[in-house]
Amino acid sequence: MAGSTQSKVAAFFNFRQVNPARSLALLGIGAALGLAIAGVGLFTAPGTSTLIVPPEDVASVNQRSISRIDFTVQLRAQYDVGPSEATPEQRRKVLDDMIREELFVQRGLELDVAGIDPSVRAAIVSAVEEQIVADVLTRQPTEADLRAYYDKHQSKYSNEGRMTVFDLVTQSSQEAEAAVRALREREPVAAVAARFGMRDSGRVKGEEFYFAAKIHLGDPLFALAQRLQDGEISDRIPMPDGFHVLAMIKNIKPLPVTFAAAYNEVLSDWRSDGGARLLAEDEVFLRKRANIIIAKDLR
């Protein structure tokens, strides 16, 4: 008997010969190992644990996790200590507050608070929009993508133009004409203004960005000023408050900003456009799958 057992064991471990028992045993071990690995993965995956709190969380409330990261930040915000420095009372207080919040959120969902409270509805809409757009934000476009976007929208990416201009005004048309002639003969602005009784309108002071000059001069005068070259004098301009003459000292027109200088804006705009597209597509998807019935008088 002993000899028979020994010979069976010897045969089991004799890898030079086929042994059905060994094959079955290895099959069983492999299957058991596979099941064990699958079980560990299944029962410790996030959201599946029913009895234990995953290590990345501090608590679970009806299968909703309270994350350790949030707990740590809350502890620091409230007591300016980390989890290892906090007293048990401090840890308990923060945890109780967070559990309370989770309970009330879940209760709010049960009561369908979103159906009646406009501020909750607005917050949910905002949160869902953020979730949709988050996909775009975590994607880093290639430089080629951004360059293509920059090339397509290059008119958006330019420096703000600047101008230094004098805006002289008089009630007399003839004085204005004479002033134009004098200025075009390179007489100083101050001298011409004094000689022909013109006054500075006071609308523009020193060098201004285009947007500011436009606000101060008004659209008609700005449109004319924009076209003047350095040192150029406008014709007499009749306006409701008198006759204006524009003396352009320096006009720096908007220049395209290089791709490198505009990189941050291009990236931001690319993401905004991508987010807007995703939101629009999601809305189309939500409308398609929803059962929307509209009252007859509003169809």
Added chain:
Amino acid sequence: MIFVVLALVAGSIAIVARNYAFRRQMVATDPDELPSSRAMLRFAVSEGRPSYLRHCASCHGTDGRGDRMKGAPSLADNDWLYGSGRLSEIEWTISHGIRAADPKTRNVTVMPAFATPRPIAVTNIPPLTPGDIGDVVEFLREIGGRDADSAAAARGAAIYHGRGACYDCHGRDARGDSAIGAPKLVETAWMTGDGEREAIFTTIARGRKGVCPAWGDRLGAATVRALAAYVYSLSHNSETPK
């Protein structure tokens, strides 16, 4: 031969089990205590690096030294826009981002665009003229120890501390405020440019509002913790075991 194979399998299982245990412990540990455990920090850093290269290097560089063209700050200089470089603070930023689509994202304010009619939406700061911005540029260069026009710098100081309201975010001493992500403007490595006049002018004129995505939901707590440890290690080289 079979014993070699079995030994390899057993060894692999042991490594997987060890890493699993380390990962669980890494996540459960107080993040600010992580650096005090050399083995744990080494593990976390090794886990964090591949994720960094995959998700962060495109902006912050493979060496973590940032990219001035992209306005991505250096992570290796221990000079933090937000917080003081604690691992928990880094982790929060990675998890919830900056101006990201996340309800807990860091988003207190942006750098106003002073060459626009309304520099910032949330408050009524007036725009600045080109001359004003030029003066502020000179002021910033002067306090940064660079060559500057003194008279313009004096005018710039008045704007900085007055109608420009720069002090409100960057501080009266221009040392920034890491509670709101306002960078310091002295003794600093600039996030964009290198302190050249044109670069500072552009920043003040056009504003800045950089974005760091929120990775928490996409990567999970363990990866975020490892990433935070890796980023921490970039500026704490002497503490990080190799």
